Amino acid sequence: MVKVYIPRETTANSLGAELLVNAIANEAQYRNQDIEIVRNGSRGACWLEPLIEVETASGRIGYGPVTTEDIVDLFDADFINGGEHAKLLGDVEALPWFKNQERLTFARCGIIAATSVAEYESLGGFVGLKNALATDSDGIIQEMTDSGLRGRGGAAFPTGIKWRTVADCDADQKYIVCNADEGDSGTFSDRLIMEGDPLSLLEGMTIAGLAVGADKGFIYLRSEYPLTQAILNDAIANALDANFLGDNIQDSGKSFTIEVFMGAGAYICGEETSLLESLEGKRGQIRFKPPLPAIEGLFGKPTVVNNVISLASVPVILEKGSKHYAGYGQGRSLGTMPFQIGGNIKQGGLVEKAFGLTLRQLIEDFGSGTATGNPLRAVQVGGPLGAYFPESLLDTALDYEEFAKAGGMLGHGGVVIFDDSVNMAKQARFSMEFCAVESCGKCTPCRIGSVRGVEVIDRIVSAENSEAREAEHIVLKDLCDTMESASLCAMGGLTPIPVMSAVKHFAADFEQ
Amino acid sequence: MQQLAGSIKYQEWNLDVAKMTVQEFRGRTGGVMLALHKIQETFGYVDDSAMSMLGKVFNLTRAEIHGVTSFYHDFKRSKPGTYTVKVCQAEACQAMGSEKLTTDIKAFLGVDFHETTANGEFTLEPVYCLGNCACSPNIMVDKQTYGRVSIDGFKTLADSLATSATGENV
Numbered sequence: 001m002v003k004v005y006i007p008r009e010t011t012a013n014s015l016g017a018e019l020l021v022n023a024i025a026n027e028a029q030y031r032n033q034d035i036e037i038v039r040n041g042s043r044g045a046c047w048l049e050p051l052i053e054v055e056t057a058s059g060r061i062g063y064g065p066v067t068t069e070d071i072v073d074l075f076d077a078d079f080i081n082g083g084e085h086a087k088l089l090g091d092v093e094a095l096p097w098f099k100n101q102e103r104l105t106f107a108r109c110g111i112i113a114a115t116s117v118a119e120y121e122s123l124g125g126f127v128g129l130k131n132a133l134a135t136d137s138d139g140i141i142q143e144m145t146d147s148g149l150r151g152r153g154g155a156a157f158p159t160g161i162k163w164r165t166v167a168d169c170d171a172d173q174k175y176i177v178c179n180a181d182e183g184d185s186g187t188f189s190d191r192l193i194m195e196g197d198p199l200s201l202l203e204g205m206t207i208a209g210l211a212v213g214a215d216k217g218f219i220y221l222r223s224e225y226p227l228t229q230a231i232l233n234d235a236i237a238n239a240l241d242a243n244f245l246g247d248n249i250q251d252s253g254k255s256f257t258i259e260v261f262m263g264a265g266a267y268i269c270g271e272e273t274s275l276l277e278s279l280e281g282k283r284g285q286i287r288f289k290p291p292l293p294a295i296e297g298l299f300g301k302p303t304v305v306n307n308v309i310s311l312a313s314v315p316v317i318l319e320k321g322s323k324h325y326a327g328y329g330q331g332r333s334l335g336t337m338p339f340q341i342g343g344n345i346k347q348g349g350l351v352e353k354a355f356g357l358t359l360r361q362l363i364e365d366f367g368s369g370t371a372t373g374n375p376l377r378a379v380q381v382g383g384p385l386g387a388y389f390p391e392s393l394l395d396t397a398l399d400y401e402e403f404a405k406a407g408g409m410l411g412h413g414g415v416v417i418f419d420d421s422v423n424m425a426k427q428a429r430f431s432m433e434f435c436a437v438e439s440c441g442k443c444t445p446c447r448i449g450s451v452r453g454v455e456v457i458d459r460i461v462s463a464e465n466s467e468a469r470e471a472e473h474i475v476l477k478d479l480c481d482t483m484e485s486a487s488l489c490a491m492g493g494l495t496p497i498p499v500m501s502a503v504k505h506f507a508a509d510f511e512q
Numbered sequence: 513m514q515q516l517a518g519s520i521k522y523q524e525w526n527l528d529v530a531k532m533t534v535q536e537f538r539g540r541t542g543g544v545m546l547a548l549h550k551i552q553e554t555f556g557y558v559d560d561s562a563m564s565m566l567g568k569v570f571n572l573t574r575a576e577i578h579g580v581t582s583f584y585h586d587f588k589r590s591k592p593g594t595y596t597v598k599v600c601q602a603e604a605c606q607a608m609g610s611e612k613l614t615t616d617i618k619a620f621l622g623v624d625f626h627e628t629t630a631n632g633e634f635t636l637e638p639v640y641c642l643g644n645c646a647c648s649p650n651i652m653v654d655k656q657t658y659g660r661v662s663i664d665g666f667k668t669l670a671d672s673l674a675t676s677a678t679g680e681n682v
Contacts, residue, residue, distance in 0.1 A: 182643060266585060
């Protein structure tokens with residue numbers, strides 16, 4: 001029986017992968033060929049999706065992108081034995097796109113049947129949890145601190161310190177909350193890992209629970225990811241069956257349960273305090289900090305709120321040791337980061353690499369330039385609150401500190417590419433407009449400032465002479481200063497970053 | 513562009529049914545959100561009469577329930593069309609021409625955002641990122657994401673959806 005891997009994953013699915021499942025099964029039956037269809041996640045090469053693979057005597061052979069029209073052809077070409085075909089990719093791991101990556105967090109993603117505990121264990125899964133069960137809270141937290149892991153959601157706060165804070169709180173109930181409200185445009189790494197290797201997230205959350213003394217975890221998932229919800233729930237059921245979740249995990253006397261909770265289409269709920277409010281069933285309005293969620297979080301109890309990638313990176317750290325993880329990266333940016341290349345890009349997808357490569361290497365070596373073939377004009381890194389960089393800044397190293405020095409932020413690692421058709425005044429206006437639509441409304445600089453921002457940019461663009469334009473630029477700068485320093489959270493506080501970076505690097509676009 | 517999923521069949525609004533379906537969320541973490549999701553999924557929207565009903569179930573005021581319902585984009589207050597089409601408006605899709613696509617879709621359907629076509633088939637909504645940014649521009653029809661959407665692809669899809677909704681050619 002030949003194994004045929006067809007991703008059950010949103011990108012592949014959005015391009016017709018689900019149709020392939022039936023088409024391939026039917027064709028195989030018609031031809032009396034014995035195949036087993038395995039549902040893996042995506043390996044992250046979105047540009048090759050739907051990417052199907054067959055397990056042949058000489059290893060796994062990939063074909064992509066495959067459409068239903070290719071199926072008869074593929075069977076004619078004997079693809080189940082790796083036959084020659086226009087869509088043949090060969091061993092996908094040998095493609096430069098994969099060969100040049102450094103996959104720690106995503107090591108299993110796209111390779112295993114996504115929700116299978118047995119396959120997960122066959123590639124190192126749950127070793128980290130077993131190691132965690134063999135040590136104590138201090139031991140786990142020490143490993144996390146030594147690994148240098150910083151919050152991958154965007155704020156880059158050291159994970160070990162956050163866990164220490166929660167562990168040190170004395171409370172009858174503590175929580176682990178996974179922030180899976182991946183709302184930043186250009187980011188999809190959370191989704192990819194949850195769909196391709198969901199057990200790594202569950203394992204990471206369980207280890208976090210052991211470390212801080214929490215027995216209840218929630219995954220706050222955005223509602224735009226319905227397929228992810230189904231996959232996570234399958235994975236939770238399988239982990240419960242195998243006793244890697246639930247009561248008395250692996251006879252350790254420790255318990256941990258996880259529930260998936262759906263958001264309802266509010267970008268602001270990716271902000272941790274807003275997320276907690278939403279999880280309590282309320283309006284997703286942000287809370288004033290302090291108190292930190294680590295001390296008074298969900299229902300006022302000490303709560304670890306970590307991003308998906310932070311938590312999914314925990315198992316490999318506990319499996320291979322903090323030294324191994326910290327051996328990647330540079331300076332204070334240790335380990336690897338799953339970068340996501342999207343927008344106008346020829347070879348978009350997920351690239352996990354140690355910190356330190358340049359933006360240019362990412363876009364040119366992996367992304368292979370723009371999809372339209374036109375010259376690149378601007379790159380937005382870090383989601384809708386990240387700076388727009390011109391071509392001249394592409395040699396900036398992807399590293400938290402290096403990016404901050406260049407006036408940007410790495411955020412969640414999303415990289416969106418624009419070609420020369422982009423109008424940057426329009427993009428700046430959109431940043432303000434987006435803030436106006438998605439503001440929770442609690443603080444004035446964000447709620448009102450964003451509306452005024454749209455108006456000011458409109459006046460700049462339609463100014464009759466340079467004097468009038470200059471006057472409006474002063475208003476915009478003043479407005480941005482106010483938003484930056486007086487907003488309660490990062491939404492209003494960071495919206496000026498894309499706006500002012502557009503003004504700074506693309507001034508000409510505001511003069512038409 | 514091939515159709516990848518059918519429509520979600522909503523029930524006619526019924527307060528008694530709604531009340532029954534939300535009982536299980538009493539006392540659950542974030543119960544109000546769970547209840548609103550359930551109602552939204554069952555009926556396609558949250559009727560005004562649900563406000564005081566949910567208030568009683570969760571021991572909250574009508575204003576508080578209204579506050580939660582109105583905060584989130586997902587919870588609709590009037591009956592949507594057979595299909596809800598969401599067109600991504602965020603940066604990665606903008607970089608691949610989503611603005612033009614949006615204009616073309618609006619023109620093709622003859623509606624603006626938050627409106628439903630006269631025949632009740634399509635409700636059009638904006639959405640900010642579907643997490644498929646390497647295959648932009650993206651749209652979502654009910655719970656199905658479609659990547660690399662062109663206006664011609666959309667027209668084919670819309671025709672196929674309309675046909676399957678009316679039961680012809682199934």
